[in-house]
Amino acid sequence: MGIFSKIKDALHKTSEKISVAVAGKRVDENFSQDIEDALIMADTGVKTAEELTSKIMDRKFSRDATDIDIKQFLADEIASLLKPYESDFFEQEPTHNPEIVLVIGVNGNGKTTCVAKMANLFKQYNPLLVAADTFRAAAVEQLKFWADKVGVDICVAPNGADAAGLVYSAIEQARANKNGIVLIDTAGRMQNRDDLLAELEKIKRVIKKHDESAPHKTILVLDGLTGQAAHSQVDVFLKRIGIDGVIITKLDGTAKGGALVSLTREYDIPVFAIGIGEGIDDLKPFRAEDFSKALIGVE
Ligand SMILES: Nc1nc2c(ncn2[C@@H]2O[C@H](COP(=O)(O)OP(=O)(O)O)[C@@H](O)[C@H]2O)c(=O)[nH]1
Ligand SMILES: [Mg+2]
Structure with missing residues (x-):
């Protein structure tokens, strides 16, 4: 399809x-x-x-x-x-060495899957994946599975290890191994929101120890099925962490879709990509015309 x-x-x-x-x-x-x-x-x-x-x-x-x-x-x-x-996310070449990309968002929204899809998309730049959702063994295994499948490098730490510490050494490793892009997968437990945001702030701080201009992209992953509640997610992450763009996943589900219209306008944030399935190739450019036609139901 x-x-x-x-x-x-x-x-x-x-x-x-x-x-x-x-x-x-x-x-x-x-x-x-x-x-x-x-x-x-x-x-x-x-x-x-x-x-x-x-x-x-x-x-x-x-x-x-x-x-x-x-x-x-x-x-x-x-x-x-x-x-x-709309964004030129898919045409972008890394402009830093390495380009550091931080992927954030609420649990279940599709962060890990997006990191895998991006690894595949930017494979020519020799990506390094960082499994910084260190609290859940399953999360690390999930990213390992994708790194294996796509055939890219991955950096993991023992269960429960400090995520920021892992990120710090991952960037060192990327420099040594000439990885052109570092894709950092993070945790998303909102039930203890302050801990999560503090952890993300700490990750940002250690990234900046390596490169003051990094993270070069901070991407918020939103679930297309969420609707208006996505606003509060954007609000929280934008204020505390900062966001350069969003990826909206699960637009192959039964999303209402209109939230994308209100979100982009209210926060003036580009849509880097959309997710339209669980497969590795299911990350696609966001095209305003196609999306609007689908939303309204015209050919
Ligand atoms: N149908 C569909 N499922 C998706 C999409 N993106 C992610 N998923 C699924 O959503 C679930 C949660 O994704 P995951 O990447 O683990 O989310 P995370 O908790 O934010 O890391 C998994 O079962 C994914 O396969 C998408 O675009 N479409
Ligand atoms: Mg995950």
Whole structure:
């Protein structure tokens, strides 16, 4: 299945609601309420839903405008909102030696899988993976499995070891072994949020001991199924750790999708990539037009 069909399938709940709101209606007051509700249900956030609805009303569709005309218009409007948040993540060559990439986010969002997918994507730069989720043996095993499969280097520590200490020695190792990029997988236990954030701050500090300009990319991994709750995750990690971009995973699931629209706009953060499956090749560029069409349900 192509990327577009996967996302389209995942977002079908949303596009169906939009279709119902638009179907056979005249563009009047009732219509405006229905479409706004459908957009809010899609998690676009109230502000964006209101803006998009006004745009439709201002467009003054004639009586013979079809559902498809309206949906196409809406998809175009959303695409232009999202366009600025596309990124050249997939074309980027490391500009530092090594390039240090820190991957953060809540447990289960897909961090480890993203690190594996990135290792595969940037394989030509001889990546070193760092299993800095040192508390869970399973997490280390999971990353080892991927490092093996992709055929890249990995740095691990004994269970329960200090994550920041591991990161420090991993960067030394990367320098010695000429790894062009260091991909750091981290823990994401939110139940003790302060400990987690303190640990991430410490990791950042030790990275800076090696290279003041690093981490060169801090990537927040978000689960596409999360909806509006993703905002509080962005909020916390942005304030305490800093983020250069997000990766939204599980857009092959049954995501509502609108949260991506509100998140990028509210925090002015690029979408480095999207995850559309559990396989190693399932990390793809974020394309505003494809995403918007899938969200609204137009070809
Ligand atoms: N369907 C789907 N599953 C994903 C995707 N990304 C990750 N997963 C799955 O989500 C689960 C949690 O992923 P993991 O990388 O371990 O999350 P972490 O706790 O943040 O490291 C695993 O079962 C992954 O296979 C994705 O894009 N699509
Ligand atoms: Mg993990």
